[in-house]
Amino acid sequence: MAATPGLGTARLASPDLLRSVFRRHAAGVAVVTAHGDRPVGFTATSLSSVAAEPPLLSFGIGTASSSWQVIAEAGHVGVHILSEDQRDLAATFARRGADRFAPPTRWRTGPEGVPLLDGVLAWLVCRVVARVPAGDHRVVIAEAVAGDPEGSGRPLLYHQGRFNALRD
Numbered sequence: 001m002a003a004t005p006g007l008g009t010a011r012l013a014s015p016d017l018l019r020s021v022f023r024r025h026a027a028g029v030a031v032v033t034a035h036g037d038r039p040v041g042f043t044a045t046s047l048s049s050v051a052a053e054p055p056l057l058s059f060g061i062g063t064a065s066s067s068w069q070v071i072a073e074a075g076h077v078g079v080h081i082l083s084e085d086q087r088d089l090a091a092t093f094a095r096r097g098a099d100r101f102a103p104p105t106r107w108r109t110g111p112e113g114v115p116l117l118d119g120v121l122a123w124l125v126c127r128v129v130a131r132v133p134a135g136d137h138r139v140v141i142a143e144a145v146a147g148d149p150e151g152s153g154r155p156l157l158y159h160q161g162r163f164n165a166l167r168d
Contacts, residue, residue, distance in 0.1 A: 026159040029086075031093045031117060032059055033078040036070035039101050039115040043094035045158045047079065055144040057126065060137045066096065068138070076112035076127055077142055080120040083153035084165040089117070090156060091163070111146045121151035 011017050027045035034040055042065055050056035057079065061071055071077065082090055093100050101107060101115065110116035111125045126142035157164045 023160050026157050026164070029082045029090050029156040029158050029163060030059070031080045031082060031089065031120075032061070032067075032071070033080070033107075033115040033117065034067070034070050034074035034076070035109075035113050035115055036073055038070070039107075040067040040070040041078075041093050041100050041115065041117075042067045043090050047081075050141060056129070056141055057124070057144065058139055058141045060134065060139050062137050064136065071128075071140065072131065072138075074128060076114050076125055076145070077140070078110060078114040078116050079124045079126055079142075080117045081122040081151075082156040083119075083121045083151065084156045085153060086120070086156055087163040090158075119151070121153055121155060122149040123147055123151075 028047065030044045030047040031041050032044050032047075042061065044059045044061070046058075046060040048058050050058050059079070061068055065071075089105065092098050092105060106118035107115050108118065110123075112127075114125050116123055116125075124144045124147035126144050128140060128142045130141040132139040132141065154166050157166055
């Protein structure tokens, strides 16, 4: 491909190109939880507000994820916004094979039986309204039914493959 003035050299689209571009995109860090025959959860940087009325959000999850089977059947999920001092929690929920709900993870059962993590910046319990196929992922759309925005601290970010703090 040819160089475009001011834009560098274009590359053909590929999974590696997409990953490389999105490593440069700073994203907030959330943990999504659900309960089936066991509690499950995963770290998500794809969380997005969809609509205020009704209050809808979305997130992506890979169908190869260990949490997918429970999320695929769950009527409700928990969405947790992590603070900058929760890097270890984010890493635990991102790690394959980890016992994510074992100590030191602090959690309780919340509305609709959803596992809620303690000490987060904010949380929502959401009713799943759609699971949309998107390649090797599903985009889950959910409606908020309860929550708490009153945690303290600053948000955790994900950038360049690492968890980071927000700087002024």
